[in-house]
Amino acid sequence: MTTPAIARPRRLQLVAYFALLPMAATALFAYLGTIFWSARISFSGSRTFPSYDFVGLAQYVRLFDNERWLLSLQNVFVYGALFIVATLVIGFLLAVFIDQKVMAEGMLRTVFLYPYAMSFVATGLIWQWILNPELGIQNVLHKLGFAGARFDWIVDQDMVIYTLVIATVWQASGLVMALLLSGLRGIDEEIWKAARIDGIPRWRVYVSIVLPMLGPSLSTAFVLLFVMVVKAYDAVVAMTQGGPGTASEVPAKFIMDYLFNRANVGLASAASMVLLATVLAIAAPLYFVRSRAARSGRES
Amino acid sequence: MSKAVLKGGVLALALALAAHAAMAQPPLKATVIHWWTSGGESAAIRQFADAFNKAGGQWVDNAIAGADQSRAITTNRIIGGNAPTAAQFNTSRQFRDFVQEGLLNNVDDVAIANHWDQVMPAAILDAIKFNGHFYAAPVDIHMPAWFFYSKPAFRKAGIAREPQSYEEFLDDLARLKAAGLVPLAFGGQVWQEKITFDAIFAMVGGPDLYLKVYRDRDQQALRSEAFRQVLVKFKRLKAFVDAGSPGRNWNDATAMVVSGRAGVQIMGDWAKGEFSSAGQVAGRDFGCFPGFGPHAPYVVAGDAFVFPVTESRDAVKAQKLLANVLTAPAAQVAFSARKGSIPIRLDVDDSSLDLCARLGLAIIKDKSRQLPNSEMLTTPDVNGELQDVLTKFWNKDQSPEDAQKAFARVMKG
Numbered sequence: 001m002t003t004p005a006i007a008r009p010r011r012l013q014l015v016a017y018f019a020l021l022p023m024a025a026t027a028l029f030a031y032l033g034t035i036f037w038s039a040r041i042s043f044s045g046s047r048t049f050p051s052y053d054f055v056g057l058a059q060y061v062r063l064f065d066n067e068r069w070l071l072s073l074q075n076v077f078v079y080g081a082l083f084i085v086a087t088l089v090i091g092f093l094l095a096v097f098i099d100q101k102v103m104a105e106g107m108l109r110t111v112f113l114y115p116y117a118m119s120f121v122a123t124g125l126i127w128q129w130i131l132n133p134e135l136g137i138q139n140v141l142h143k144l145g146f147a148g149a150r151f152d153w154i155v156d157q158d159m160v161i162y163t164l165v166i167a168t169v170w171q172a173s174g175l176v177m178a179l180l181l182s183g184l185r186g187i188d189e190e191i192w193k194a195a196r197i198d199g200i201p202r203w204r205v206y207v208s209i210v211l212p213m214l215g216p217s218l219s220t221a222f223v224l225l226f227v228m229v230v231k232a233y234d235a236v237v238a239m240t241q242g243g244p245g246t247a248s249e250v251p252a253k254f255i256m257d258y259l260f261n262r263a264n265v266g267l268a269s270a271a272s273m274v275l276l277a278t279v280l281a282i283a284a285p286l287y288f289v290r291s292r293a294a295r296s297g298r299e300s
Numbered sequence: 301m302s303k304a305v306l307k308g309g310v311l312a313l314a315l316a317l318a319a320h321a322a323m324a325q326p327p328l329k330a331t332v333i334h335w336w337t338s339g340g341e342s343a344a345i346r347q348f349a350d351a352f353n354k355a356g357g358q359w360v361d362n363a364i365a366g367a368d369q370s371r372a373i374t375t376n377r378i379i380g381g382n383a384p385t386a387a388q389f390n391t392s393r394q395f396r397d398f399v400q401e402g403l404l405n406n407v408d409d410v411a412i413a414n415h416w417d418q419v420m421p422a423a424i425l426d427a428i429k430f431n432g433h434f435y436a437a438p439v440d441i442h443m444p445a446w447f448f449y450s451k452p453a454f455r456k457a458g459i460a461r462e463p464q465s466y467e468e469f470l471d472d473l474a475r476l477k478a479a480g481l482v483p484l485a486f487g488g489q490v491w492q493e494k495i496t497f498d499a500i501f502a503m504v505g506g507p508d509l510y511l512k513v514y515r516d517r518d519q520q521a522l523r524s525e526a527f528r529q530v531l532v533k534f535k536r537l538k539a540f541v542d543a544g545s546p547g548r549n550w551n552d553a554t555a556m557v558v559s560g561r562a563g564v565q566i567m568g569d570w571a572k573g574e575f576s577s578a579g580q581v582a583g584r585d586f587g588c589f590p591g592f593g594p595h596a597p598y599v600v601a602g603d604a605f606v607f608p609v610t611e612s613r614d615a616v617k618a619q620k621l622l623a624n625v626l627t628a629p630a631a632q633v634a635f636s637a638r639k640g641s642i643p644i645r646l647d648v649d650d651s652s653l654d655l656c657a658r659l660g661l662a663i664i665k666d667k668s669r670q671l672p673n674s675e676m677l678t679t680p681d682v683n684g685e686l687q688d689v690l691t692k693f694w695n696k697d698q699s700p701e702d703a704q705k706a707f708a709r710v711m712k713g
Contacts, residue, residue: 047397047679047681048375048397048398049375049379049397049401067688067692068688128547132544132547132548133543133544134542134543134544135544152543154546154547155488155543155544155545155546155547157695157696239547240546240547241489241490241547242490243488243489243490243546243547243691243695244488244546244547244691244695245691245692245694245695245696246688246691246692246695247695257684258681258684259372260368260371260372260375261368261371261680261684262680262681262683262684262685263394263397263679263680263681264680264681267681
């Protein structure tokens with residue numbers, strides 16, 4: 001498919017570029033500028049205030065000597081993988097469910113999307129209570145007579161990270177549902193008719209035909225979720241404060257702690273540069289593959 | 301309109317304004333950033349605001365929820381060139397960087413005129429003085445290591461008197477446990493773990509070791525058997541907390557003592573606000589003791605206001621007036637009575653304070669019992685890393701030896 005380039009008058013083009021200027025300036029100064037500035041600060045010995053001395057890689061050495069930072073990185077990988085997969089699967093299933101022309105669709109859609117509209121600072125606290133063994137589910141089970149029931153993940157060193165997954169999947173699934181639902185609604189009725197004539201079971205149509213066609217929606221959802229993983233902070237602060245101990249620490253919290261409470265802007269900047277590099281290392285190949293796929297799609 | 305008329309009009313206006321200014325001195329405006337937002341706290345800070353307004357000032361309140369958030373906003377406003385007239389910090393090393401960068405005005409005149417050197421405890425003075433200049437006005441003393449206990453819970457467990465030693469305290473906790481109560485109401489957040497550790501450290505390690513570790517960063521002391529024992533004894537408390545403790549807020553833990561479900565909480569004296577808002581009275585419903593026995597050290601912490609450098613001359617005047625008002629005896633007592641702290645000066649009438657505060661004020665008059673809070677001796681950075689070390693030791697199955705090594709390593713810097 002090729003679209004013939006429509007020759008636009010030069011003046012109009014200039015106007016378009018002019019209109020883009022504010023955004024370009026924002027991107028240049030607010031995003032790129034601050035990235036370079038952070039990079040510079042990460043080579044300084046800044047404490048409460050940014051300073052411009054030069055300490056070489058000292059902050060990075062200290063960073064990778066820091067047990068909590070390494071644990072944060074490990075946690076965000078585990079959390080991120082589980083969170084993205086679970087949210088995509090559940091979001092997709094919810095979208096398919098609503099796509100069955102169920103009753104009260106509007107209401108259900110609102111119900112599923114609602115968690116995303118609420119601040120996690122508030123809902124995280126509620127999750128904390130629900131999961132707390134002395135107050136929440138475990139306590140209720142005990143009172144119902146199941147004395148041996150145990151659900152104390154949130155106070156368990158090894159399991160606490162999964163409670164974060166549960167709570168944030170609850171929050172984000174609705175968003176994925178909304179995105180995929182609009183994708184599903186965009187699929188041609190003719191395809192369904194053809195599949196019915198060929199006698200293909202519905203689940204098979206969803207998996208083999210519809211899912212590949214949802215590619216763009218899925219990749220949008222993936223990017224949004226990926227960003228949520230990198231900035232994971234409010235859920236951790238509201239639910240576990242990084243604990244028990246340091247078991248649920250994440251990089252964003254590490255950076256915020258050092259930036260403000262611990263008055264070490266230098267180390268915080270070094271940590272954010274490492275986080276940025278990690279994100280780029282994951283996102284760049286994906287972006288490359290996508291743009292190549294898009295280009296070959298256009299050429300064919 | 302001709303030029304002459306315009307000129308005349310402007311002149312007249314200017315004269316009128318000048319006359320007005322001479323007649324009614326506009327009040328000295330002071331923008332004050334602080335993090336006192338709960339019921340008791342805002343009642344307390346209102347005492348200062350009222351006193352300042354009465355003294356010819358105009359208090360512009362900038363209350364920000366959360367201490368970290370409040371300090372971050374202060375920092376940002378100072379860097380951004382929109383410094384407040386005064387801002388709250390803990391009486392600690394949190395604002396030392398500000399002093400070194402020359403961003404704070406000193407209040408030497410006020411301090412000398414009011415004899416701060418004579419009326420305030422040494423630990424407080426050490427925290428606010430740099431190179432002989434006073435860089436903050438301390439407003440309260442909080443002792444972060446009080447023991448609050450529920451009298452009904454102690455009765456239920458058959459405990460007759462307040463423990464006089466750490467061993468006796470552990471025995472009491474065991475009795476509370478046997479009586480089916482949560483012995484120690486504990487909030488498993490890093491700062492709460494740290495203040496509990498510091499309480500035990502000051503108590504069982506003694507002031508000498510405490511100062512050698514925190515102030516002198518003495519590696520020999522850090523690697524000593526005595527310090528290892530402190531870690532071991534701290535960890536023994538773990539057997540007396542409930543499973544729901546990780547992540548719990550301090551006030552939720554206090555509520556457990558208030559309701560009699562738990563026996564004791566180790567917490568700063570701000571916890572008294574929770575008891576009094578539940579209608580409980582010190583000495584009747586709950587008891588308080590600041591350590592074991594008549595010689596236990598009294599850990600000194602608290603809050604102070606700093607005065608950032610600003611362009612306007614009026615701001616400096618307002619800052620001096622503020623420093624005066626904040627530290628005046630009457631405002632001090634009125635504030636502490638609502639805040640749960642004790643006044644920063646020892647020459648006040650304490651009859652309006654509660655039992656625990658009176659006890660604290662009596663103890664702090666004995667210089668040998670004053671001990672600076674660890675945050676006065678370490679940078680926020682080091683304090684944070686120590687929190688990481690301690691939270692790992694408390695929550696994980698780490699040996700005291702490894703925790704000791706990690707602790708010593710952080711202090712080495």
